[in-house]
Amino acid sequence: MYELQVEGMSCNHCINAVTQAVHDVDAAAKVNIVLAEQKVSIASQADINRIKSAVEEAGYPVLRTTVS
Structure with a gap:
């Protein structure tokens, strides 16, 4: 499980763009986004750096990464 603090998300378009970016790396990833907290939780076996x-290539800077 990964948790990213992502800057610049403010709407459904942002949710879709970030989710698609994750799915481009791992189509089976489970993604949960909380806009108010700018938090993206990801259940994936893919490399966190990828x-x-x-996500950053999609235009959303990652401020912090937590792996649990």
Whole structure:
């Protein structure tokens, strides 16, 4: 399980873009986004650095990454 603190998410378009970025790396990933907290929780076996890069390439800076 990964948790990312992601800057710049404010609407459903943002949710879709971040979710798609994660799914581009791991189509089976489970993604949960809490806009008010700018938090993205991801259940995936993919490399966290690949996921982080994909989210940032989609235009959303990752401020913090937690692996649990």
